[in-house]
Amino acid sequence: MIAHLEGTVLYVAPTSVVLSVQGVGFSVSVTPAASAKARIGTKLALHTKLIVREDDLALFGFDAASDREAFELLTSVSGVGPKTAMAVLSTLGSDGLAAAVDSGDEKAFKPVPGIGPKLAKLIILQLSGKLIASATKAGASPDMVEALVGLGWQEAKAQQTLQKVLENQPELDGDSSGLLRAALRILGGTK
Structure with a gap:
C-alpha cells in the first residue's frame, strides 16, 4: 500500500x-x-x-528495496512476524540472510532474538532459492549501485547489471571506474 x-x-x-x-x-x-x-x-x-x-x-x-523484499519473504514464513523479521535484518542484513539460507547455516540465526533452531530450519527451508545476495557481495560496492540509481536506473536493474559485469569480467572487481563504464555500456540508454 x-x-x-x-x-x-x-x-x-x-x-x-x-x-x-x-x-x-x-x-x-x-x-x-x-x-x-x-x-x-x-x-x-x-x-x-x-x-x-x-x-x-x-x-x-x-534503505534498499532488497531489504524490503527480504522482509516480505521473511514474514511469509509461518512463525515469523514483522518484529522478528526486523530482528533478523537488524542482525544479519539481507546479504547475511541470503548467505545463511543459501549455505543452510542455522547457527547464523543464533544471535537473533526470537529465532530458535526450529524456526531457523523453517526459514532456511522455506526461503531456499528465493533470496539473492546483492551485487555488493560479489564485489560491487554499494556506492556503485547508488551511482547507477542516481543516474536514473532502478536499484534491482543496477545490481543485476553489476553482477553480470563481474561474472563476465572478474578482472574488473575492485576497479570502480572500469566497472561503472562496463555497466553503463550494458545499460546503454535503457532506464
Missing part, C-alpha cells in the same frame, strides 16, 4: 524514525543501520511496507 516514503526527518531513535511528508508525520520502524543514516532536519527516502492488522497499522522502512 505505502511502498516508498520521502520526507524530512523529525525524530530518530535506534529502531524508528518519524518522517514529515507533506505535513504528515509518519512513524516508521527501521533497522539500526537505516536509523544511523537518518539525521534530524535532513531528507530521507525509505522503501516501506505497511502491515495492516485488526488493531494496528505498522509501517516498516528500509
Whole structure:
C-alpha cells in the first residue's frame, strides 16, 4: 500500500524514525543501520511496507528495496512476524540472510532474538532459492549501485547489471571506474 516514503526527518531513535511528508508525520520502524543514516532536519527516502492488522497499522522502512523484499519473504514464513523479521535484518542484513539460507547455516540465526533452531530450519527451508545476495557481495560496492540509481536506473536493474559485469569480467572487481563504464555500456540508454 505505502511502498516508498520521502520526507524530512523529525525524530530518530535506534529502531524508528518519524518522517514529515507533506505535513504528515509518519512513524516508521527501521533497522539500526537505516536509523544511523537518518539525521534530524535532513531528507530521507525509505522503501516501506505497511502491515495492516485488526488493531494496528505498522509501517516498516528500509534503505534498499532488497531489504524490503527480504522482509516480505521473511514474514511469509509461518512463525515469523514483522518484529522478528526486523530482528533478523537488524542482525544479519539481507546479504547475511541470503548467505545463511543459501549455505543452510542455522547457527547464523543464533544471535537473533526470537529465532530458535526450529524456526531457523523453517526459514532456511522455506526461503531456499528465493533470496539473492546483492551485487555488493560479489564485489560491487554499494556506492556503485547508488551511482547507477542516481543516474536514473532502478536499484534491482543496477545490481543485476553489476553482477553480470563481474561474472563476465572478474578482472574488473575492485576497479570502480572500469566497472561503472562496463555497466553503463550494458545499460546503454535503457532506464
